[in-house]
Amino acid sequence: MSELKKIATRESYGNALVELGASHEDLIVLDADVATATKTSIFQKAYPERHIDCGIAEANMICIAAGLATTGKVPFASAFAMFAAGRAFEQIRNSIGYPKLNVKIGATHAGISVGEDGATHQCNEDIALMRTIPGMVVINPCDDVEARAAVKAAYEYVGPVYLRFGRLATPVINDENSYEFEIGKGVVLKDGTDLTIVATGLCVYESLQAAKVLEAEGINAAVINIHTIKPLDNELIIEYAKKTKKIVTVEEHSVIGGLGSAVCDCLSENMPAQVLKIGINDVYGESGPAVKLLEKYGLTCNGICDSIRTFLK
């Protein structure tokens, strides 16, 4: 198999905004002095008059986005996940969520794959925070193709959406021409009978690799890509819990409140099953090259395989 092309989903975010901006005058992009990092600088270059840099003031930016939305604009407010979902949580909850305003939050640099910047900038809590806001859609795309499709779907959807992107360039696994994105619909990437790996974001690729390795050992794992954590595709999760009994969730996020928790919420009420949650185990990250960190925290193919082998014992 030839080497897959690698693109960071933050790059996809910037590119998708430019594509959308061409035909949608109402699309406004906001940033908080990180345009070159969130890649909204790509949009800024194409449509400078519709790119609003708010400076280092995320709380203000989020509420400016709310104000823009009340007047019919479709704002994409962009910052690092830590400072969008983290610092501005209450602004998102009260000024976007409660009035159900049509604001999209484009959060980049999520998870430990931020790398060298270390723990203060590695947000492993954003999915948990955003999930608790009534009516908030939470999307964590797995590659460039899915990320661009997600940005477009978020624009078309009327209401608040949280989009989670990464800094690290990751393999493109979906086919541009055939891929169809639907908010709230999980994607079965591989069928299986022994267990189901439910993954999100950059962990989807690693989970697919893990499934291949396990296959050679006689373990037949299904792999599901959950790009939308809220609303969760309950039907699909329940179907696979019935089918394979055992579920393993994999995410570059805390095991508290993220995909793993969402899956457990669903299954405990509908189809109790044994669930192994692979993620950040209630600890802070640290500085280091992104790929090495992912390895250290057990989120690459090897780590996932090890965890699953232990789980099945």
Add this chain to the structure above:
Amino acid sequence: MKTLELQKQANEVRKGIIRSVHSAKAGHPGGSLSAADIFTFLYFEELNIDPKNPDKPDRDRFVLSKGHTAPGLYSALANRGFFPVSDLTTLRQIGSYLQGHPDMKHIPGVDMSSGSLGQGISVAVGMALSAKISNENYRAYALLGDGEIEEGQVWEAAMFAGHRKLDNLVVMVDNNGLQIDGNIKDICSPYPIGDKFKAFNFHVIEDVDAHDFDAIRAAFNEARNTKGMPTAIIFKSVKGKGVSFMENNAEWHGTAPNDEQFAIAMEELEKAGEDLCQN
């Protein structure tokens, strides 16, 4: 509108505040009453709005950043014809659209949900920015409490508005001098207020008597004629204005009158109304 008419309307707005808060047995009469004349002027003279078409796209926007004074806003909206005055007594009741803090989803004429202090000014900045982006003429107004400006986000918003020269934005501060725990100058003084806004490149109109309609009118006219920078109007007001025992008393920040106090308050307001009719 003539000043006397505005005074009469303001008195009706005050009655609505007292009725609604008494009926709810909770709410914020002090800051609603201090801003009652400002609410009245905004909805009866200043704002380009239409009670029959509350969502008309070219309307001026108003954000009650000090959202806890919703009774004042609701009473002004009801008296202006956005919804029945009789609904005011459903304030804070289960099932009522008149939530404890403004809810734009359900209340005609409310342009933004608010209540979490410091956020409304940023939202108004977003509205003003939106008009600038698409070359529209509507203006955006935000009313803040003087205690509210202790929130850091207020100054993020001020910095942005000054930087962007949003001359279609008017920030009003209701400087009644009191917050829940006491005098603002004792708790965590935001003074000097005007100088702070000046430092953020606002045109500042200070010491405007919040209970004098001629002064209020002059301030809004000056704001309208100010180009190239946003305007901040610092209103000097009396918390609890219009009800003798509530005036200048922080205890009435978030307390409802009991039946006896309600009767006294209404009697005072009825009397004030009669006096205005004899003018």
